[in-house]
Amino acid sequence: MSNNQYKMSRYLQKNNNNFSALQPDFNCKTLNKQLFGYLQETYVLTVRLIKQSLRRPSLLITSIIQPLLWLIIFSALFQHAPIQNFTQGQTYSEFISSGIIVFTGFTASLNSGLPIMFDREFGFFNRIISSSIYSRYSILISSSIHIIISSFIQIGVITWIINNLGQSIQLQLSTHILKILLILFLLSNTITSLSLILAFILPGHIELLACILIINLPLLFCSTALAPMHFMPSWLQIIASINPLTYAIETIRYIFLNQYISSTSIIANTIWGPINFEHILIILIGTNLITVFLGHKLIANKFED
Secondary structure: OHHHHHHHHHHHHHHOOOOOHOOOOOHHHHHHHHHHHHHHHHHHHHHHHHHHHHOOOOHHHHHHHHHHHHHHHHHHHHOOOOOOOOOOOOOHHHHHHHHHHHHHHHHHOOOOOOHHHHHHHHHHHHHHHHOOOOOOHHHHHHHHHHHHHHHHHHHHHHHHHHHHOOOOOOOOOHHHHHHHHHHHHHHHHHHHHHHHEEEEEEOOOHHHHHHHHHHHHHHHOOOOOOOHHHOOOOHHHHHHHHHHHHHHHHHHHHHHOOOOOOOOOEEEOOOOEEEEEEHHHHHHHHHHHHHHHHHHHHHHHHHHO
């Protein structure tokens, strides 16, 4: 018997052949400590982003004024146009109100990569990833939480203003509002993950701002925010049927017009055929999971050891 084997046998005899003594000390206390540290760093990073937004209130005010300008200008432009035939009897301002609400959350989510980009340029991001944090995924989660909070505040203000402008948005708080929040959450989280991916890939904020300008308005015009799908040419119908904004807008528009919505309610007619509420949830959840996975994969490949 070698010296190492003799020491091992003596160690097992001393511990009464208890093989669990050889296993690492990883118990519930250690797991709770890691979970607490993970939640703590996510909270700190989220509060930091919220403080940045509070120090720049002009950005929040601008993000509220912009969709209101779209609503006022387009409502005035088509005020006397005979468009009730394709807006299901609604006025045009009532028709585009759901698109304006979705567009508000979409714009806020699309700008979520800017704080990360500025942190990269000023060197603060290197301090974060070189510090002793439990997981660098907390950077993505804190950004998502911050954008969801700010976008929901903007959407709440926009909805209140639309109601005070005379638009009839009738909601059953116990049922409809939860569905709207779910749709907006899935869309906002998807666009936030996409914006964070761009913030990690692109070299600077100029390139990121250029991508935001390129993505922002084309996605709006290639959706059903301003016109119904059957009013579009065939090639634009194909793009609108791929655009996730279309499904969020059509769902919220359906909720505004109907007192009851179920999983089998037909929300929209696309080039793929009739789409019900269950199909829309599957589409939005699928795109959300794909973008979140790509974002986590990117930060793991670039910044994890």
